[in-house]
Amino acid sequence: MLASKERTDTKRLPMMPIRDVVIFPHMMTPFVVGRESSVRALEEANATGKQIFLATQHDASIDEPRPDEIFTVGTVANIVQSLKQPDGNIKVLVEGVERGKVISVSDEDGFFRAVVKTSAFRIEGGPQLDALVSRVTTQFEQYVKLSQNLNYETMVAAIRPDDPGKLADTVGANLQLTIEEKQELLEIFDPIDRLTRVAEMLDIEIEKLQVDRTIQGRVKRQMERAQKEYYLNEKIKAIQKELGRGEKSEYDELKKKIETAGMPKDAFEKAMSELRRLENMPPMSAESTVSRNYLDWLLAVPWKKASKEIRDLNFAKDILESDHYGLDKIKERILEFLAVRRLVEKPKGSILCFVGPPGVGKTSLGMSIAKATGREFVRLSLGGVRDEAEIRGHRRTYIGALPGQLIQMMKKAGTKNPVIMLDEIDKMSMDFRGDPSAALLEVLDPAQNTSFQDHYLDVEYDLSNVLFIATANVLHTIPGPLQDRMEVIRLSGYTELEKLEIAKRFLVPKQLEGNGLKTDQIEFEDSGLLALINGYTREAGVRNLEREVGNVFRKVARSLVMSMPMDTPAEEEKPVKKSKSKKKAEIVDIASKEAVPAEARPEFKKATVTAENVHEFLGPEKYRDTVTERKNEIGSTTGLAWTEVGGSILTTEVSILEGRGKLTTTGKLGDVMQESAQAAMSYVRSRAHQLGLPRDFYRHIDIHVHVPEGAIPKDGPSAGITLATSISSALAKIPVRGDVAMTGEITLRGKVLPIGGLKEKLLAAHRFGITEAILPKDNEKDLVDIPDIVKKNMKLHFVAHMDEVLKLALESEPVGIPPHTIEYSAKPVEDIRH
Incomplete structure (x- = not known):
């Protein structure tokens, strides 16, 4: 088997580059010529023997290829037919003659001319x-x-x-x-x-x-099976239509919704399985309703729709400043939180917990965060929730089963990345139905909430894109594991000047609009607002302040309406029909007249609320007796206390009675506070000589410690130095200064230990007009959190020992005196020595 060259020829022919086709010898091939260079080459070939050299270009997208962009081997072809078309192109039919290889190419008159070498072979x-x-x-x-x-x-x-x-x-x-x-x-x-x-x-x-062919055979068999199923389904539709059960287009719509919902694989398979079950059920059966409701819930929950998150810190800062006054550290922390979310491409869901007294703006801060980030906002109130099913939902086996509140909130939000406010998370409780706080452990853990499973949906749902914000008044009622999953941010309360600014910027305009008044009808002076803040409200937040402002506006609204003419029936579109009854006619006649003559109506004047006339709107001041008006008294000390609604002051009274050394505590004191009273008594006994008391003074007296407001339970160790000061004052008969308040835990040796809630306590002292405060030395580091106005208006003493407290709190320093000068009405008891 051998092929050898028989001859080699060289020809000089017009050359035409062609696209997306290779022309072989002995083949008849039609194609269309449109390029100007190709048309000229074709015309030259028609004029010189009807032979042309056709070679394929490397890249078909190039309109005018260079010689090096064309393959060097092509085909010498005869032009069999060429026909010019109306659009200017030429349709050509060529017949390949033989192969040729380009030796050289020249550009002549706008087309290529090539020197081509051809070869003929002889085959044995x-x-x-x-x-x-x-x-x-x-x-x-x-x-x-x-x-x-x-x-x-x-x-x-x-x-x-x-x-x-x-x-x-x-x-x-x-x-x-x-x-x-x-x-x-x-x-x-x-x-x-x-x-x-x-x-x-x-x-x-x-x-x-x-x-x-093998694959096509399989596909054909599958198509035949699908066509068979389609035929049978159509037949079922026709039968059900004849039975009056409605068309099945409803199931087609459900199927389409399931396919476009963006569910994960397991949820999609679950939904399709439930849909197939639904199709085979009688439409009027109870189980059909359960399945349909389940599918509706699966489709109602957002699987892929998400809000486009705004990560502009300047925009967020403007939103926070416009919605809230003060809270600088809180705003700074929120901006830091948003800054991290901007730097991390796919941040994990974070859980913030705002802890503080009522009315300081915890819920509204959550709304502002949602507005600043461009997310949907939904609020879930957990106060009083004691059933685990409220969080996780009920199984579908129960009648009237529903998903848990979290899934319902996701449906309400409509997006998979909303801001969910878990309000009053500290008010949850538990009973025989389970512990809802334990169910929240999975929800509020970024490492676990990617696969949260609601009992009703029974498929995993991703909550990692949700921004959870919890609010609470206190932390000690929240279980430790749940606290560990949240970042706690404390809101302590507002100072007097902050309340003034909040009232001017937010509360007054809001109440103005809510009560239908205008700025030319009422005006609040700063002095009036300050008088209202100090005399009618005494709280950490501003909720009661807003309520009192609303009371003023309502009284002004009443005066305005009393001065306006009454609407008459004559102004209505339908006239009042005349009655045949004389009594009814009189009523209509009276109704058609103004109830009060114009000259008898009171004249309305613009109301200006000042410090002097605020009592005309709200009556006598509620908090007139302030601490600054108190006198120095023996055995009466002002302490600082922390409560769920913010800081407060607590007066401690001590009386010395005849007895045999009994210590009585009243005022609904808790175990820890009673122990503090005993520790204070032990300290006083150890300092009997410095206080000018006989060593056995306690054998002849009873000491009664009372904390007023007995209906309110009180507990905690921070009243230790207050109790010791009151007992020392009562025994030494030295008055305690009324303008000084104190807080601190005491040990048996008189050391003063640090306490919590310092900011709330000092804000309360500032609200009550206290000018000096005695605080533990170890709490001096907490001054960084105290507002400047409080530090400026109050003199703060930091002490390490109870002896320092007595020097600062008592009107005069105790001086030790001989025991025989102390008189008791009780008869001395013989000293028993061990």
């Missing part, structure tokens, strides 16, 4: 060639049978087994090959090598077609 036959030709012929017939794009009779008639070169070109031209593979065949000049390469390509293409 033999058994190997015959076997190769037979193999290719058989393979091609098999290929044509498998291919659906070729006509079997036409292709079998076109092949010429007697000419191996032409056979290779015919087969190669009709194979479904890429442009590069066809160009590879075209560049093989030796007919035997070309035929061998075609045989290899046929093997690969036949294998591909066999795989395709």
Whole structure:
């Protein structure tokens, strides 16, 4: 099997680059010519023998290729026909003659002219060639049978087994090959090598077609099964329509909604399974209603819809400043939180917990965060919740089962990344139905809430994109593990000047609008607001302040309405019908007249609320007796206390009675406070000589410690120095200064230990007009959290020992005196020595 060159010719022909096609010799190929250079080359070929050289360009997207962007091997072709079309293009039919290789290319008159070398081969036959030709012929017939794009009779008639070169070109031209593979065949000049390469390509293409036919067979069987199911479903629809059960288009809509809801794989499979069950149920059955409600809830929960989060810190800062006055450290912490979310591409959901007394703006801060971040805001009140199912939902086996409140809030928000306010998280409790705070452990853990499972939905739901914000008045009622999952931010309360600014900026405009008044009808002076703040409210927040401001506006609104003329029936569209009854006629006649003559109506004047006239609107002051008006008294000390609604003052009274050393405590004191009283008594006994008391003074007296407001439970160790001061004052008969308040825990040796809630206590002292405060030395570091106005208006003493407290709190320093000068009404008891 051998092929040898018989001759080599060189021709100079017009050259036309062609796109996305390789033209083989002996093939008739039509194509359209549109490029100006190609049209000129075609015209030149028609004028000079109708022969043209066609070569494929490397990149079909190039309009005007350079010679180096065209393959060097192409086909010399005869132009059989050329027809100019109305759009200016030319439709050409060419017949390939022989291969040619470009030797040189020149650009003449706007088209390429190439010098092409062609070669003719002489083939010597033999058994190997015959076997190769037979193999290719058989393979091609098999290929044509498998291919659906070729006509079997036409292709079998076109092949010429007697000419191996032409056979290779015919087969190669009709194979479904890429442009590069066809160009590879075209560049093989030796007919035997070309035929061998075609045989290899046929093997690969036949294998591909066999795989395709196998896959198509499977697809066809699946399609037949799907068509059968479709036919049966359509028949079921028709039967149910005849039965009056409605069309099944409802299920198609449900299926479409499930497919477009964006559910994760397990939820999607669960929904589709439930839909198939629903289709097979009678529509009027109770189970059908349960399944339909379940599917509605699955579709109502947002799976992929999310709010586009705003991460502009300047915008967030403006929102916080416009919505809240003061709270500088809180705002700073919120901005830091938002800054981190901007730097982290996919931040985990965070849980903030605002702790503080009522009315300081915890809930409104959450609303401002939602506004600043562009998220939806929903509020879930947990006060009084004592059923775990409120968080996790009920199983569908229960009648009237519903998802938990969290899933309901997600449905209400409509997005998967809202701000959810867990309000009053400290007010939850537990009973035999479970502990809801334990159910919240998973919800508020960023490492676990990616797969929160509601009992009703029974599929995992991702809560990691939710920004949870909890609010509480106290922390000690929140379980420790739940506290550990939240970042606690404390809101202590407002100073007098902060309340004034809040009233001017927010409360007065809000009440002005809410009561239908205008700025030219009422005016609040600063002195009036201060008088209202000090005389009618005494709280950490501003809720009562807003209420009292509203009371003033309502009284002004009443005066305004009393001065206005009454509306008459004559102004109505429908006139009042005259009644035949004389009594009714009189009523109509009276109604048609003004109830009060114009001259008798009071004249309305613009109301100006000042410190002098605020009592005309609100009556006598509620908190007239302030601490500053108190006198120095023996055995009476002002202490500072922390409560759930903020700081407060607490007066401690001590009386000395005849007795035998009994210590009595009243005022609903807790165990810790009673122990503080005993520790204070032990300290006083150890300091009997310094206080001028006999060593056995306690044997002849009873000491009664009382803390007023007995209906309110009181507990905690921070009243230790207050109790010791009152007992020392009562025994030494030295008055305690009325303008001094104190707080601190006491030990048996008189050391003063630090306490908590310092900021709340000092704010309360400032509200009550206290000018001096005695505080533990170890609490001096907490001054950084105290507002400047409090530190400026109050003199703060930091002490480490009870002896220092007595020097500061008592009107005069105790001086030790001989025991015999102390008189008791009780008879002395004999000293018992051990």
